[in-house]
Each structure stands twice: as C-alpha cells, then as structure tokens.
Amino acid sequence: MASIKDVAAEAGVSVATVSRVLNDHPSVSAEARTRVLAAVETLGYRPNAVARSLRTDQTHTLGLVISDVLNPYFTELARSVEEEARALGYSVIIGNADERPDLQDHHVRNLLDRRIDGLLVSPTDGGSPLMLDAARAGTPMVFVDRWIPGVEVPVVRADGRGAVRDLVAHLHGLGHRRLAIIAGPAATTTGRERVEAFREALGAYGLELPDAYIGQGDFQADSGRRVTEGFLDLPEPPEVVFAADNLMALGALDAVRARGLRVPDDLALAAFDDIRWFVHTDPPITAIAQPTGELGRAAVRALVDRIEGRPGESVTLPARLVVRRSCGEPVPASPEPDPAQAPAVQPPVTNRSHS
Amino acid sequence: MASIKDVAAEAGVSVATVSRVLNDHPSVSAEARTRVLAAVETLGYRPNAVARSLRTDQTHTLGLVISDVLNPYFTELARSVEEEARALGYSVIIGNADERPDLQDHHVRNLLDRRIDGLLVSPTDGGSPLMLDAARAGTPMVFVDRWIPGVEVPVVRADGRGAVRDLVAHLHGLGHRRLAIIAGPAATTTGRERVEAFREALGAYGLELPDAYIGQGDFQADSGRRVTEGFLDLPEPPEVVFAADNLMALGALDAVRARGLRVPDDLALAAFDDIRWFVHTDPPITAIAQPTGELGRAAVRALVDRIEGRPGESVTLPARLVVRRSCGEPVPASPEPDPAQAPAVQPPVTNRSHS
C-alpha cells in the first residue's frame, strides 16, 4: 500500500506538502497541489487512518455498546446512531453485550484500547468498575436508554410514565383488574423504572401490584416464557401481562400458545418497546413506542458535543401508547384497519367506543 | 493516558523490557516481569492499540459490510460473525449498507482506511470499482450470503435450490398452480438465483413462471407491498406469492391485509429467510431457513484462514423448508402445534403426506 512518502516522491515534493494538500492547509501553491493530487490519483493513495490517529490522538470514531443486537429496538437505535454519526463525520463501532456484563466489559475495554473518541452505552448492569473508571477518567460518554445512577454522564432516554398511565387506563377501561408485569433485571434502570411506573399507574385506579404479579425477567424471550408460565400456574392468574420489553412479550406469547390458550381472550398482553413486527403478530400487540430514531440521534449529538468541548446535555423524550388488539377489542370497528397506511405503528385509538 | 514510557519509568526498566513482558517474550527475568506488572497495575496502563497496529501492520479487526441491519437475517449473521471472530481473537467493525451501493462503498473505503485485516461482504450490487480493486489488490476478503461473480474470493452461502423444490412440491400438493415470486434486485446473486431456482422447480411440475408473475423488489418491505398490489390487480392474480426475503414477505402481508383479504385463503405466502417472528405472525409463515449462525462462523473461519496465510475455502450449506400455515393447511392435524417446543424454527415437514 502506497504511503505518503511514495506520494511525495511521485509528486517531487516533501511529505509535509503532501500532508498539507490532503488536509487542505491554505499555504500550498496551486502547482504543488495539482502535482500532489495527480500523484495520489496514479498511486491510488489513501491516507492510513491508523497513523493519522496516532499522531492526532483522534480516531473520529464512536463506540456504541448495546445490550442485545437481536433486539429490534437496539438495532433500530444502532442504525440511527450510525446515521447521525456519519453525518457529523464520525464512524461507529458497535459492541453487542448480549445482556452479559462480562461481554459488556470486554467491549468497553476493547473500544477504549482503540482510543475511540467517545462512548455511547446502554448499560447491562449497575456499572462495572471499568465503566465507572472510564467515566471518572473523563472519557466522553453518554448513556442511552438505560443509565447508571450517580455517574456524571448525560443520559438520553425516553420517559414511559405517561404512556404507562395511558396503558393502564386502557386496560382498566377494558375491565381488566388483575394486572401483572414481567420486569427487566433490577440492575438496569429500565428494569426498575417500568415496574415503578406501572405500580404508580395502578395506584391511581386503586389497584395493587402484588409480588406474585411481578415476574423477574432478563429482557430475553426465554425469561418471558418462563415468567408467564408461572403466572398461568397461579391459583388466581392475572388477566393481563405487561412485558417490559419486546422479546419477553414474544416469550409470553409463546407460553400462552403452548397451553392452547388465546390472546387476548385468556390472557391479555402488552409490551414496552414497539417494533414493526407487532403489527403482524397474532394478535397485533399493544405496545409503548419509544422515539427510537430520535433517541439515537440525540445521543450522538450529545456525545459529539462533549467530544468537541461543548457541554452535552441530557435529553428525555416521551414514549407513547400504541393500542392494537392484544388486550381486547376496544371496538368491533370497520372490517380491518388498514396496516398499509401506517405499517410501523398505528395511531392510538384509545378513544374508540367499545361494542 | 499512561504510555509504555511511563510504565518503563515507574518500573525502572526500558520500554523494550515492558514491551517484552506485555507480549510475553521468553527472555525477561522474573524480577523485571513482576516490577513491570506492578507498574502496569498502579498506572492502570493499557497498550495503545493504534500505536501497536501502526507498528505491526495488523489491527486484529475484521470489517463486515452487511446489506441491511434492520433485516433480522443480517443481524443474526452479524452476531454469529462477531462471536466467532472474538473466539479467534479478532474484533469486528460492522458497516450497514441499507441496500445502497454508495453507502456500501463508503463503508468499504472507511474500513480499508482503517487497515482492517480482512473484509467480509454481502454485496448490495454487482461490484463497484472500489470493491473489485480491493479484491484484486489482495485484501483478504470473503463474500457471505451474496457474492460477485468472476471475482477470486471465497464465498460462504446457503444453497436454496433443494428447499425451493421442496417448497414448490408443498405448494403443488396443496393444489396451487398459479405461483408468483417477488424477486430481489437483479444486481445481487441472491436476487437472481432465487428466481431461477423457483422457475426450475416449477418446470418440474410442468408449470410456467410468466413475466407477469415475476415482481421486481429490492429486498425492502415497501417493494414487497408494491409488487403484491400489482399481483392482486392482475386479471388473473396468482394463488401464491413467494417473497425472496423476509422483509418483502412482510410487505406482501401488509398489502393483502390492506385489501381486506386473508392469508392463505385469498393469497398464500411463503418467504426466503426464516426468522423467529414468522412463528408469531398471523398466520405463521412458511419459509426457507438458512443456517445463518453456521454461515457466519464459516465465513469468519475462511477469512481468518486467508489472513493468516492458509487457503480459505468457499462453503455452501443447504437451506431447508419450514412449513407453517401461510400456504394453506397441509393437515387438519392436532388442534395446534406447540410453538414453545421449537420457538425459533419448526422442523421441516416436507415428508408429510398430503391429505
């Protein structure tokens, strides 16, 4: 591979001049510029980013550590992150933690070793020493979706409280009174918060959230299945299960089917995180939709702000309820709503009258 | 951030000795080793991968350019690639092309500039000059899933011919005679091959594949919707639509629903690429499953073989048919198959007798 020296030799100038041309430094003669560019062309020269990074101490790269690539919520997040980063002149290296703290640490270490300019994390746990050290050491960092309390790092996330209240109102309106939740890991903020929001919303209707109706999941499908089976085995099973993420909802759906039962007739189902597939499941699943793309973009902007010396603010955006049929039919309505009009998410229809 | 010099100073040795300890070179005294390790510990030293790469001309990094991160097939592929790479001591940088040749080139260029050790690509098109140059220049490269004909690069992929034959047998057995396909872009191998395999399989039953029954899609959901609408507008619409990937199948499902029609009664549906969500759609979708994880692992092994100077072989693995209910009920059968037993993919049932 041709180096800057080869270009310099070919163009008959020094490496300094080549470098100036490449970084369009003002004081280069037009003649030298054309000669260098010609040499670059004939040699097919491309600057070595590794060498450049060593010298400038900048990689123009962001690290993104997500909790689970197989979760469509995080892939969508990753996509919007990469898009915005590209627009701002950065590349992104994604690390997938598979909800495993050890893997998360592996990726954080790897990214720090590569001297990425900044780190975007959706933490799988309450904060490993490594992560805390990195934050304290001043690595530009931003938490997205989940965060670690007590750490001085901006957080970009969705607030689901309002949407959870809407959900509970919807469920209550359909006559449901025994509501259960499949929680995420207590080590994650989203794992805890969603339970709290749910409990609070129930309280507004004078409803309790008994311990038996709080199932401990880990954001993976299997745990949703397991917890739902537990619920169904209770002497008085819940009428509704609210899964704290989309994969556990999928597991719950499996569990219900495996017993030959039906959603929503035998057990209603709702999920946190809306994904496009929820329109096509049997039945379509009522979910709380986060503004995922906007979250990813805001997180990148906050991180790049920090990297480039600006403050970098926390952002909280509202989530919203998307009602479908998995909790019961609010209306008989027209023969079939038209999914082609709004394939990804349907508008909330909480105000439709019940038959 | 502490550098190797700081460690050397702290330990009272030269940088050479520190480097030797870190790369466990044999000739270092036990005493020096412990002193260095202690210094590393107290300083929290981590080697700078950028500097190391510059010197050794190795990044221990693979580039993976996939066609679309939002497609679950590719996320699963990416996950298995990262897993195997990690096991072999490599990291992976993923570039998402969103089925756009220009974005694909952007990522390839970026990865080459970073001097990745090898490149794994699922090409979005027939081969840009950049990609061809890279292959010719001797960059270790492996194609996965899709490939570019005429380029000297190992290919790791699934052969769907057998499964497509099984699918056509299944459809024919159900009485379907007018079969249509939503093809992928003609610039991709998979876009062409799947049509050819389908046509061939139809031929075995004396069936034609008229041009009107070949819809041109682009592997994205929208195109599946559009093409399916076109099929439904034909004076003699097909009885079955076979989508060449999972996203176009989703679009097709949308289109059918939007007309108030039903799958499989009004139009049967099958897809190439099986994904876990197909178990949960309404109805569950009959699909051709690729051994995705195995493909990813084999691709990494082939690439690392090339990087480390071994030959690096092409691999072709068989795909297989997974029958569900979207083409009609092959058997009245027991009330409901148990999805909990095999949540991701159900076993092939091509050998069931037709009723």
Added chain:
DNA sequence: GATGCTCGTGGAATCGATTACATCGACGTG
C-alpha cells in the same frame, strides 16, 4: 536600500508501540 511580512516549502520531531542489534555478565568447556 534596509527592514519586516507573508507565502511556500522542506527538515525533523513526534505520537506509542515493536524489534533488530549491541552490550554485558555469568557460566560451561577444552
């Protein structure tokens, strides 16, 4: 015409590692 400025350029230091080569002491052997 001397002075000072700007502009274009090249030489050389530098970033943080790896590694070839030189050095030096200890030890075994003839």
Added chain:
DNA sequence: CACGTCGATGTAATCGATTCCACGAGCATC
C-alpha cells in the same frame, strides 16, 4: 585461563502520518 554461548537488557530505528520551525523568495513600507 581463554573462549564461546546464552540470557537479560538497553539503544535506537521504524511504522505513516501531522506539525513546529527554519529558510528563502517576493513584495510592500518607510
């Protein structure tokens, strides 16, 4: 005792860029 070998270590070159500094030419100012 002289010599060769080997193990442990340090010095310095090197990878490919960026950038500080010096230098010379051209030009304006006084």
